[in-house]
Amino acid sequence: xxxxxxxxxxxxxxxxxxxxxxxxxxxxxxxxxxxxxxxxxxxxxxxxxxxxxxxxxxxxxxxxxxxxxxxxxxxxxxxxxxxxxxxxxxxxxxxxxxxxxxxxxxxxxxxxxxxxxxxxxxxxxxxxxxxxxxxxxxxxxxxxxxxxxxxxxxxxxxxxxxxxxxxxxxxxxxxxxxxxxxxxxxxxxxxxxxxxxxxxxxxxxxxxxxxxxxxxxxxxxxxxxxxxxxxxxxxxxxxxxxxxxxxxxxxxxxxxxxxxxxxxxxxxxxxxxxxxxxxxxxxxxxxxxxxxxxxxxxxxxxxxxxxxxxxxxxxxxxxxxxxxxxxxxxxxxxxxxxxxxxxxxxxxxxxxxxxxxxxxxxxxxxxxxxxxxxxxxxxxxxxxxxxxxxxxxxxxxxxxxxxxxxxxxxxxxxxxxxxxxxxxxxxxxxxxxxxxxxxxxxxxxxxxxxxx
Amino acid sequence: xxxxxxxxxxxxxxxxxxxxxxxxxxxxxxxxxxxxxxxxxxxxxxxxxxxxxxxxxxxxxxxxxxxxxxxxxxxxxxxxxxxxxxxxxxxxxxxxxxxxxxxxxxxxxxxxxxxxxxxxxxxxxxxxxxxxxxxxxxxxxxxxxxxxxxxxxxxxxxxxxxxxxxxxxxxxxxxxxxxxxxxxxxxxxxxxxxxxxxxxxxxxxxxxxxxxxxxxxxxxxxxxxxxxxxxxxxxxxxxxxxxxxxxxxxxxxxxxxxxxxxxxxxxxxxxxxxxxxxxxxxxxxxxxxxxxxxxxxxxxxx
Numbered sequence: 177x178x179x180x181x182x183x184x185x186x187x188x189x190x191x192x193x194x195x196x197x198x199x200x201x202x203x204x205x206x207x208x209x210x211x212x213x214x215x216x217x218x219x220x221x222x223x224x225x226x227x228x229x230x231x232x233x234x235x236x237x238x239x240x241x242x243x244x245x246x247x248x249x250x251x252x253x254x255x256x257x258x259x260x261x262x263x264x265x266x267x268x269x270x271x272x273x274x275x276x277x278x279x280x281x282x283x284x285x286x287x288x289x290x291x292x293x294x295x296x297x298x299x300x301x302x303x304x305x306x307x308x309x310x311x312x313x314x315x316x317x318x319x320x321x322x323x324x325x326x327x328x329x330x331x332x333x334x335x336x337x338x339x340x341x342x343x344x345x346x347x348x349x350x351x352x353x354x355x356x357x358x359x360x361x362x363x364x365x366x367x368x369x370x371x372x373x374x375x376x377x378x379x380x381x382x383x384x385x386x387x388x389x390x391x392x393x394x395x396x397x398x399x400x401x402x403x404x405x406x407x408x409x410x411x412x413x414x415x416x417x418x419x420x421x422x423x424x425x426x427x428x429x430x431x432x433x434x435x436x437x438x439x440x441x442x443x444x445x446x447x448x449x450x451x452x453x454x455x456x457x458x459x460x461x462x463x464x465x466x467x468x469x470x471x472x473x474x475x476x477x478x479x480x481x482x483x484x485x486x487x488x489x490x491x492x493x494x495x496x497x498x499x500x501x502x503x504x505x506x507x508x509x510x511x512x513x514x515x516x517x518x519x520x521x522x523x524x525x526x527x528x529x530x531x532x533x534x535x536x537x538x539x540x541x542x543x544x545x546x547x548x549x550x551x552x553x554x555x556x557x558x559x560x561x562x563x564x565x566x567x568x569x570x571x572x573x574x575x576x577x578x579x580x581x582x583x584x585x586x587x588x589x590x591x592x593x594x595x596x597x598x599x600x601x602x603x604x605x606x607x608x609x610x611x612x613x614x615x616x617x618x619x620x621x622x623x624x625x626x627x628x
Numbered sequence: 629x630x631x632x633x634x635x636x637x638x639x640x641x642x643x644x645x646x647x648x649x650x651x652x653x654x655x656x657x658x659x660x661x662x663x664x665x666x667x668x669x670x671x672x673x674x675x676x677x678x679x680x681x682x683x684x685x686x687x688x689x690x691x692x693x694x695x696x697x698x699x700x701x702x703x704x705x706x707x708x709x710x711x712x713x714x715x716x717x718x719x720x721x722x723x724x725x726x727x728x729x730x731x732x733x734x735x736x737x738x739x740x741x742x743x744x745x746x747x748x749x750x751x752x753x754x755x756x757x758x759x760x761x762x763x764x765x766x767x768x769x770x771x772x773x774x775x776x777x778x779x780x781x782x783x784x785x786x787x788x789x790x791x792x793x794x795x796x797x798x799x800x801x802x803x804x805x806x807x808x809x810x811x812x813x814x815x816x817x818x819x820x821x822x823x824x825x826x827x828x829x830x831x832x833x834x835x836x837x838x839x840x841x842x843x844x845x846x847x848x849x850x851x852x853x854x855x856x857x858x859x860x861x862x863x864x865x866x867x868x869x870x871x872x873x874x875x876x877x878x879x880x881x882x883x884x885x886x887x888x889x890x891x892x893x894x895x896x897x898x899x900x901x902x903x904x905x906x907x908x909x910x911x912x913x914x915x916x917x918x919x920x921x922x923x924x925x926x927x928x929x930x
Contacts, residue, residue, distance in 0.1 A: 179728035186725075187716055249712030252678060253773065256701045257729035410677055410697035475638045475682060 180259060180267025181274075188275045197279050201225075205286065219290035222283040230280035230311040234273045235344030238315035239322045239337050241272035242408070247332040261406040269401065273315055280311060302383065309390045310351045316397045318344030323404035328471045347397075351390060358382035376431040377447070389428075396421060418498050422505045425462070426455035444524060445517075452513040456531070459506035460538050466499035467542050468558060472549040477618045503542055510535040525596050533590035536603025541565055543610035550617035629654040629781060629812040630675060635684035637670055644670040646836040648684070652814060652829070654780075657807050659827035660816040667836040668816045669709060672783050675814065676706045689780050702731065705774030709785040709816075715759030719750055719769055722758050723776055730777035744776040748802060764795035768802075775806065782806060784815045788822050800825040852890065856902065857883045857911035868905060872898065885915050 177185075204225070205218040245251035254264070270277070284307055291300035321343035325336060358370060372379040373386070399421075403413050430451035436442060442450060476495070483492035510531055517528040544564050549557035568588050576584045585591050587606075591599050630652035637645040644667045652658050660668050673679045674686055677693035677700045686693040688700045714722055723741040732740050745751045748768035753761070758769060767787065774782060784803075788796045803813060803826045817823050823830075832839040858865065858881075866879035875887040888895065895912075902909050 179725055182728070183714070183717075183721075183725045186721055187714065245712075249708070249710050250714065252706070252708050253711070253726070254729070255678060256676065256704060256706050257726075258698065258702045258731040258777075259729050260698075410680060410693075410701075474640045478638075479682060 178259070178263045178267045179257075180254075180264055181271040184267065184271025184274055188271070189278060193275060194278065197275075198282075201279065201282050217290070219287050222286040222290075226280050226283040226287065226307060226311075229276050229283070230273075230307075231314050231348045232345065234276040234280070234311060234315050235318040235341045235348070236337070237273045237276055238269060238344060239318040239340035241268040241319055241322070242326055243322045243332045243337060243340070244272075246326065255409055259409075261402055261409055261411060264409065265398075265402050265405045268405075269316060269319055269398075277311075284308075302387070305387060306351075306355055306390075309387075309394060310348050310355075313351055313390065313394045313397060314344040314348035316344075316394065316401055317347035320397055320401045320404065323401060323408065324469050327404065327407060328469075354386050354389070358386050374432075374434040377434075392424075396424070412494075414494055415496055415501060418501050422459065422462070422501065425458055426505065426509065429458040430455045442527070445527070446520075449513065449516055449520075452509060452516060453531070456506055456509040456513055456535075459502055459509055460534070462502040463499055463506050463538060463542055466497070466502050467545045468562075470497045470499045472497075472499075472546060472557070474550060474618060477546070481615075481618065499542065503538070506538060507535055526592055529596040529600050530590045530592060532600035533603040536600055536605075536607040537589055539607030540603070540610045541568075543607065543614045546614040547610065547617055550614070629689060630814070631685075631687040632675070633685045633687075635671075635674060635686060636682045637667075637674055637679060638682045644836055645674065645681070648833070648836070648838055650831055650838055652812060652831075654812050655807060655810055656829050657803055657813040657815060657827045658829040658831060659820075659823040660814055660831050660833065661818070661820065661823065662833035662839075664818075666833045668833055669785055671833060672706075672785050672814065672816055675781075676704055676783055677701060678706075702777070703780045705777070705779040705782040707770055707774050707782075707784045707787055709789065711770050713758040713766060713769060713773075716757065718755050718757055719745065719761075720754040722769060723754075723772055726773040726776045732777055740776050740778075744772040747775065747805065748772045749798070764791050764798075767791060767795065767799070771799075771802065775811075780812060782811055782813045784813065786817055787815060788817060788819055796822055852887070853877060853885055853915040854888050854895070855883060855885050855911070855913060855915040856909065858908050859910040860908040862907055865907065868902070868907070872901065 204221060208216050208218045208221040242251065245254060257264075259267070284304065287307065288300050288304050291303050318340050321340040322337075325340065358373075370382050373382050374380075375385065399417065403417060406413055433447055433450040433454060436450055436454070442453065445453065476497070480492050480495055483489075483495065514528045514532050517524040517531070545558070545561040548561040548564065551557065551560070573585050573588050576582070583593070586593050586599050586602055590603065593599055630650075632648055632650045635645050635648040636643065648667075648671060660671065662668050670679065674681055674693070675688065677686070677688075677697040680694055680697075689703050691700050691703070693700050714725070717725070720741060723744055724737055727737045727740045727744075728734070741754075742751065745754055748771055750765065750768055750772060753765065758766065761769060767790075771784075771787070774784075787803075788799055791799060800822070803815070807813060807826070815823060815827065856865075856869075861881035862868075863881050865881065865884050866876050869876050869879070869884055869886055877885045877887065879885070888898070899909060899912055
């Protein structure tokens with residue numbers, strides 16, 4: 177048992193709290209058993225309590241695991257300890273939520289016994305894995321969100337803590353939705369229910385596929401927490417894990433080409449093009465997510481520039497931010513898709529142009545986030561960038577469209593216009609111009625010496 | 629013990645440390661002083677491997693903080709200017725957790741906890757909750773947590789802030805005891821008079837740079853500083869003292885500050901020699917403001 181977990185046990189799991197929880201749970205289950213009302217059984221109440229205590233309350237406990245230490249000014253002492261990143265991570269993740277799991281474990285026992293008696297041991301085991309997974313993934317996601325925020329040096333207002341908890345709850349909703357989609361008896365998502373999942377041309381049993389997927393994503397989430405914890409403990413992370421994640425997520429999402437409808441953009445695309453398109457879209461989405469989440473530290477940008485200028489390419493590559501690697505993956509996969517579309521017979525120039533334009537606008541948008549960060553404080557920089565993108569994609573195009581100037585929309589996002597090169601040309605001119613401006617801003621914001 | 633070479637640390641809109649180089653010898657207590665916003669806390673955090681520098685290097689006990697931060701952490705004790713304690717835990721549990729988290733084996737933990745508690749005079753309060761301690765006692769507990777693993781280097785940021793005079797005196801005694809045990813201490817503070825009690829070296833930092841480029845020796849425990857004052861000005865005072873083999877720190881026509889031995893007979897002889905040489909001695913005694921005088925002599929020299 178690690179020191180961090182032990183300390184959390186001292187703080188969270190006192191005899192008094194355990195006895196109180198046991199008495200309350202016994203009374204609640206007893207009342208449910210006596211109720212006689214439809215749907216009010218000890219198992220149903222246990223399920224409700226499990227979601228409340230492990231998922232909703234548990235995500236808050238996990239969100240506070242590190243943020244609470246910062247708020248109480250004990251985090252620096254922990255960072256100076258000899259604990260390794262994994263020891264600290266497990267101690268935080270399971271230690272901060274140990275009381276939630278104590279109550280949740282009792283509920284889980286009631287639920288599992290009920291499922292085993294009424295639906296058999298196999299179904300009970302599947303349920304047990306699902307409930308453990310949803311709790312663990314939700315809590316790990318809340319902890320991950322809080323650790324990312326700590327690196328962004330924003331962390332402990334009530335609203336911010338709620339946002340980390342919310343990230344965990346979103347993960348729980350996603351897990352619940354995909355699980356229910358493969359539940360033959362579920363009423364909630366009956367319309368999207370599926371028994372099999374087609375992936376890379378093969379059909380897999382839905383529940384088994386989803387369970388494996390959940391386990392893999394839980395692993396990536398925990399790995400993300402571990403890497404963030406390493407950074408907090410001043411250890412350096414290389415780019416390999418993020419590159420491995422990019423490879424995984426690209427391959428994982430690309431396998432779902434059978435779900436795509438052949439709309440106007442993808443009309444005539446074969447499976448290779450569809451899979452490249454899925455991978456490119458995933459990387460583009462990750463670029464937006466990561467450019468929003470990464471600290472976008474001007475000092476780090478300047479350091480990267482210094483490494484590149486002085487020819488230390490290896491050091492610069494080791495220091496790339498996640499959003500930079502995601503952008504590079506989006507660029508490379510888009511370039512591969514464009515090349516593939518243009519070399520097919522007949523060449524699909526129109527859709528290739530749209531893909532090229534999309535990459536150009538992605539370049540512009542990522543650069544906008546960087547520019548905004550050179551102009552204002554971190555949070556305001558992100559908010560300014562989001563507002564700028566809202567104006568570029570929604571506000572100004574709506575006005576132009578209303579004024580009957582639909583042809584001008586090509587200035588804002590990919591448009592199927594003639595000549596076909598026009599949209600990508602405009603997108604890349606804008607992208608390169610904003611990127612050049614961002615680079616110049618970073619160079620110009622060299623910090624003056626401290627003045628006392 | 630601590631070697632810093634050309635250290636640069638930048639915040640997004642400000643360079644906080646600009647080419648700092650310094651050496652802190654083993655077994656010393658070094659005062660880190662300077663105006664507000666000069667970069668003292670940032671420098672301490674870089675020394676503690678809590679912040680990674682933009683460029684330059686920091687070595688603690690021969691270990692580079694950017695290459696082996698966790699090994700450096702194991703050799704360090706750090707008391708930040710604003711620190712927290714686990715208020716719901718007893719003093720014993722706070723120290724036990726600190727010991728475990730610094731890698732002290734369970735079999736040795738109880739002894740380490742009691743040793744740290746004894747050093748800060750908290751042995752009689754081991755079962756008291758941290759939240760029930762007074763400010764001075766909380767400060768002692770925080771220091772005990774920082775030294776429970778017997779680090780080689782202890783960094784303290786404003787350790788006396790908010791303490792009453794008795795607690796400050798106890799703190800001075802504790803720091804001298806730690807120095808006596810071979811630890812190297814760096815203490816950042818605004819309160820020069822308090823630093824005077826225990827610091828032997830001083831680093832003045834101003835606008836992110838070390839004033840004068842190095843640490844200044846402000847006190848030698850074996851050879852304390854003395855001040856001689858004359859009633860009548862004599863331009864040869866400094867030359868006379870230097871001729872007597874003394875290390876003169878500063879001098880003018882009316883007074884001189886110099887390092888000299890504790891030995892009473894030697895001091896009596898020096899006074900006799902001064903009088904016999906015709907100096908109109910009006911006062912002779914220990915210089916109690918060495919650090920303050922050095923500080924004001926250094927600030928603004930950058």
